[in-house]
Amino acid sequence: MRLIVFFLILPGVMIFGALDQEAFLFVQKLISEDFGTALAMCTDQVRAQLNVQSLSNIWNSLKTQFGSFKEITGYEKAIHGEYEIYNFTLRFERGEISALVTMNREGKVAGLFFTQATGSKYEPPDYVDLEGFEEKDISVNGLPGKITIPKSKGPFPAVALVHGSGPNDMDETIGPNKIFKDIAYGLSSNGIIVLRYHKRTLVEKMNPASLTVEEEVIKDAVKAVNILKQRKDVSEVYVLGHSLGAMLAPEIAERSKADGVIMISPPARPLEELMEDQLKYLQSLGLAKNVGETLKILEKLKRKEIPPNKIVLGTSARYFYDLKERQPVLTAKKLTVPMLLIFGGRDYQVSEKDQKIWSRELSGKENVKILVFEDLNHLMMVGEGRSTPVEYMKKGHVDKRVIDAIIEWMVK
Structure with a gap:
């Protein structure tokens, strides 16, 4: 998985920061199966619906269906009113999944939804003929x-x-x-x-x-x-x-x-x-x-x-x-x-x-x-x-x- 893209991937180095990075960090916690920390990053409303065990069950069901996790291959951001929605594409052994992470203004995770990724087709830039x-x-x-x-x-x-x-x-x-x-x-x-x-x-x-x-x-x-x-x-x-x-x-x-x-x-x-x-x-x-x-x-x-x-x-x-x-x-x-x-x-x-x-x-x-x-x-x-x-x-x-x-x- 590439976090620092250069010569080597540095073990033990955690990347985090502003709102984009907070959403990224939340997904990182899911990937590393640190469900307790992931849950602590969520709003009270989300924590009322999810606990560590249920979050673990969701992630393990994805691995059962699609195999072991491989890498994050990209993300897109959209703004809807007071919320920012991040669509992370996660590649597993047998397919790709979209993880939709909704962030509120306070930098808390206000929603999480998984769906089958539609696939990202290469679109050439304007200067290509x-x-x-x-x-x-x-x-x-x-x-x-x-x-x-x-x-x-x-x-x-x-x-x-x-x-x-x-x-x-x-x-x-x-x-x-x-x-x-x-x-x-x-x-x-x-x-x-x-x-x-x-x-x-x-x-x-x-x-x-x-x-x-x-x-x-x-x-x-x-x-x-x-x-x-x-x-x-x-x-x-x-x-x-x-x-x-x-x-x-x-x-x-x-x-x-x-x-x-x-x-x-x-x-x-x-x-x-x-x-x-x-x-x-x-x-x-x-x-x-x-x-x-x-x-x-x-x-x-x-x-x-x-x-x-x-x-x-x-x-x-x-x-x-x-x-x-x-x-x-x-x-x-x-x-x-x-x-x-x-x-x-x-x-x-x-x-x-x-x-x-x-x-x-x-x-x-x-x-x-x-x-x-x-x-x-x-x-x-x-x-x-x-x-x-x-x-x-x-x-x-x-x-x-x-x-x-x-x-x-x-x-x-």
């Missing part, structure tokens, strides 16, 4: 993928997409959002071939004690670039990475001899520093609890005090140490191919600290362009105020300005 390209199945090192090809006359520039952290699918689905599908369809609507594929950790069970980004990301990304290079309808090949994929994009481009690099939300610092800043940010907003032990582990990782084979925070210490040694900024400085870096000003996961490092280290390089869109978050989606993890569960699309910037840069 579905008649302008075709989509075909493709395999990358045995991994299922898709290639989108413009219907106009080629050859075309081409892009290989490299995912962020976690076992991502080819669309880089985060909640109800499909980051890579938006990018692929947006670019292919404008004369660019795009290759995307499932990440290996989604398809295969891998040993966390020995896993590094070499097996998780880099080998398959290099293969994707080579597949595009061998196509007769391709004129040049770019690597486009998001988050962790952006961090590794310079190395992937160097090893595959790609013609250019596009880095969306690229971290410049070691993983443990990024995670530490994320937690402290969430704490400052009152959105995180029980982070003390995690912060201690991150400090030990900084000092390399944890044995490489030991599993911490969902992976081995080796994973952290290997990633730290790769030094993406130094690799990028050596590259002479065109590079485009795109940041969101509301991104708390790859923050202004990272922007400044990239800007300082790459300043003066004529092959580098850096763009910052102040109102975008880590997913390159528009929002207001300070970004939180809960907004990733709202349905949206990659901003058109990002798509246009990539197209314009590639054409130039």
Whole structure:
């Protein structure tokens, strides 16, 4: 289940806060079967109709029908008079359920109703022309993928997409959002071939004690670039990475001899520093609890005090140490191919600290362009105020300005 969407899911970290977060927290309590706490978040009228046992019976009946709970895949909000109604989509083993949570002005749960989810069909953004390209199945090192090809006359520039952290699918689905599908369809609507594929950790069970980004990301990304290079309808090949994929994009481009690099939300610092800043940010907003032990582990990782084979925070210490040694900024400085870096000003996961490092280290390089869109978050989606993890569960699309910037840069 994804709560903090970045490199790792942090065990023991609780997300909560304002009204949206209160509704989200209530659903979290149901999922974790903490029915007593969930009931305490309800109005007196709801508690008069439900008790811990009846709430437990409702949840267990859902599991009996649909199997074990898997993840929250999104939510929508509607306002009806004095109430806000949140429709959370919950994915189980054998289907999806809508949990309708009604919140009153005091932030109490005034109603709870479960119904069969209608299913969330992908709706392309306005900048996509579905008649302008075709989509075909493709395999990358045995991994299922898709290639989108413009219907106009080629050859075309081409892009290989490299995912962020976690076992991502080819669309880089985060909640109800499909980051890579938006990018692929947006670019292919404008004369660019795009290759995307499932990440290996989604398809295969891998040993966390020995896993590094070499097996998780880099080998398959290099293969994707080579597949595009061998196509007769391709004129040049770019690597486009998001988050962790952006961090590794310079190395992937160097090893595959790609013609250019596009880095969306690229971290410049070691993983443990990024995670530490994320937690402290969430704490400052009152959105995180029980982070003390995690912060201690991150400090030990900084000092390399944890044995490489030991599993911490969902992976081995080796994973952290290997990633730290790769030094993406130094690799990028050596590259002479065109590079485009795109940041969101509301991104708390790859923050202004990272922007400044990239800007300082790459300043003066004529092959580098850096763009910052102040109102975008880590997913390159528009929002207001300070970004939180809960907004990733709202349905949206990659901003058109990002798509246009990539197209314009590639054409130039």
